[in-house]
Amino acid sequence: MAEEVTMNPYLPYPAVIDAVTVESEDGNLKTFRLVLESRQDREKWNHTPGQFAMLSIAGKGEIPIGIASSPTEKGGLLFTVNRAGVVTTALHKMNVGDPIGVRGPLGNGFPVDTDLRAKNIVIIAGGFAFTTLRATLIYMLEHRQEYGRITVIYGARTPGMLLYKEELRAWQERDDLDVHITVDREAPGWDGLVGFVPTIAGQVCPSPDNSAALICGPPIMIKFTMPPLVKAGWTDSQVYLSLENRMKCGIGICGHCNVGPVYVCKDGPVFTREEVQKLPVEF
Amino acid sequence: MSIVNQKIGGEIQTIASSLLESGEVAAFLGYTKGSLPGMMRPYVARDSGEAGNLSWSSFCVINLANYLPALLRSVEPPRRPNEPPPEGQLPKVGVVATGCWSRNMVVQVQENQIDRSRVVIVGVSSRGMVDRRKVERLVGNREITAIEEEDNVLIVRGKGFEETINRWDAVRDNCKTCLHPDPVIYDELAGGLSGDRQIPDRFHEVEEIEALSVDERWKWFQEEISSCLRCYACRNVCPLCYCPTCFVDDSRPQWVGKSTDEVDTALFHILRAYHCAGRCTDCGSCESACPMGIRMRLFTKKLQKDVIELYGFEPGLEADAPLPLSTYKVDDPEDFIITAGKKGDQK
């Protein structure tokens, strides 16, 4: 028999753009702060770092974007958006005060309150995939005593392409955090690390003991980051990855994002490398 | 048993086998028997043993030219998408070609889709391919469990019946009006040639529709496409449709809605037909592939007729004749351009 479905999971919450920050020198990365309009929706909203939401622009469509803010941050949800397709291009043209729809939170997120608790954490990010790891890092810093050593390795092509520059600076100042920021090539005015993320990861080479690594970035970066970690004794079950695939419904029905038997939108986007290794390479 | 097809099938096997054995070709594209009566499956043999699976019958309805560009790429050494092909002769493939298929290969050569020097064409003179839906209609749409083919008749069997039907009665409409059953280009032949045919009223299907009023024609068109599912079998089976992203799939800008809205569906069929003007050889693959029995061939047939009338041109007959719609001549006819004050019932 048909079951009564009372909630429509396809309906977005009405929201408003509250702030826009241009993140990258090429202008293709912007961070939008969104505020849900109704108090009820705001109170109901509760996400885990690593989850994503579908952003709706009336007449243009929907896109899945990782939530860049931590649930501990008040005052709105942050989304850092790369201008690529129809919807993101339209979003980049929007301003403070413009209406937008938000559907979520969707997916599983990082196990910040379970498997990652009391572990030493290594966050490795390349390019604009840093967004949900920012959410994770902020969350962990809010609950600093719950985690062991925290190491951050983050790289971008150029200094101007680094996200959240002010926060990066602040994090580097902290002594309960080990932060390594790198850019691909020497650049004027840059006195930080130079080199690809995998190289830096190999040099920093954190110990695998009681540790977990959260890696987000382009597939090629992930591919080359693994060998130095494996060499240092890391196993696949200690490594968490966030997959990306084309998503439409966000709730595991429409069929677009499957990687073999799993739906990235529903069963992911976060998987351990051990889980990913058992899947067909369709991401 | 059809002696003619048996002979052609045997010769295809022998030629394919020796081409594969000698290494002259890396793959051979033909047909193998299907799993249902009246169905053949396009098939690629990659060694002389597999050449034994090749077969020929009156049900080879899909134009093999469609597979050629991808098959040629598949035998090249692997390389990245934008990397140029390596120097020197690349591996060849063999392919069976009837009149219309070979003409599509000529068009593919003209449009730089295939390299003639890499294709070994085994020509077959087509006796006209059979439309399995016509066979079904000829036996009253009863379920068919077996079709046995003889040279001029088909013996059709089902639960509790056996009927012998005239093969020509079940031949596809495009084949019945075909003037050029012989391959235009070929390197080897399987079976003999039969020469061009004379058909005085080969556009009668189109003329019947042209004789209708504008409203009636529109109604006919809409009814014809009303069952379209937008599965794109007609497009995907067509050797002319090779755009990397088809206009119906494009999202920036989005030209056509993606659902089965009647305007969107009409737009798809009209534009697809126009894209084929001056290039279509009336091979009939689109109609044979359509699961819904839409006669979209009549749209391209009308354009075939127009191109003959306007430019005196039939595609694929001569390797160096320029394609009329991709070349400009000062005296090109332009009567078909509808300007203000000249609207109306244009043919």
Next chain:
Amino acid sequence: MKPLVVEKAQAGSWLRKLCQEFDVFGPVETKKGFYNWKRLDGTIVPHIPQGVAKVSIKTFFFPQPEVMFEFDARPTDPEAFRPIEPHCDFNPRVLFGVRPCDARSVALNAMPYREDPYFQRKRKETTIVAFLCEEGCLTCFCTLTGGSPVGIEGADMAVTELETGFFLEPVTEKGLRLLDYEFFRKPTAQEKSIAQERKKGAQKSVEDTASKLRSKDLMDLYNAHFWAAVAESCINCGACTFLCPTCYCFDIQDEALRGKGRRIRYWDSCMFPLFTQHASGHNPRGEKLKRVRNRFMHKLKYFPDRFGPISCVGCGRCVRDCPVNIDIRQVMEGLMEV
């Protein structure tokens, strides 16, 4: 629920009555010689053909397109984006003359669509009257998929044709509702036994393909040697997926005109290259082989691993109408041998 019988002479009156209360659809022969689903007006009792209608009954559950909601589409208007769900745009429906395979497809699709309000609403408002099969077609293979020619899964009422009447067995409350008239009588003992016998005769040994495939290693099936050969002839059209009653993938899109917009969903097919293409241009299933494999793996391995049964009811539409004769039965056979 007790079975009843309607005499054939009375069947027309019953159907007329149903047409007054419901939107009734049945398979009607079109001029192309196919059977397709048409709204019945009660003037004719449709002849239920052997085998299935051209298009599956998924058209009733997944409209092409389906409006998910409407909104004001001026993207800069601060009051703009308030999604408004459309009203239920159909009356309660009866699908008359559905074959057991199609009825079963609705039960299978309900598994992934458990939380989909649009599908569930339609299912609630639709009564499926299934005509049990006396004989299969050349392309039928329901018993290989866990179904049966006399199966009632997904149906609200099961109908067995007798010589002078129809033996009607309500399966659900919705089905029982259709018997709320005066056209029926109790079946005779003989009629009951005929219906029973018919069922026994038709209930051939049902193969447990699903549990066999579930027990196999996923990557072994994924890496089976025959995928390249299966994909070789495929033209990557969507005929198989669009005709299939259990292919349920969709895409979502916004349409906007003059300040008014609607979000729609419509059928999509994993056979199409753009199905998986990222905005960056990267395509996880960029090659035809991967797409062909995904369609079969989804039906025969991913779905059963998640939900139990295979996502195929053996209606044979894809077998019959694949332009290049790709036959899922041969693929199943191949996978069973891995």
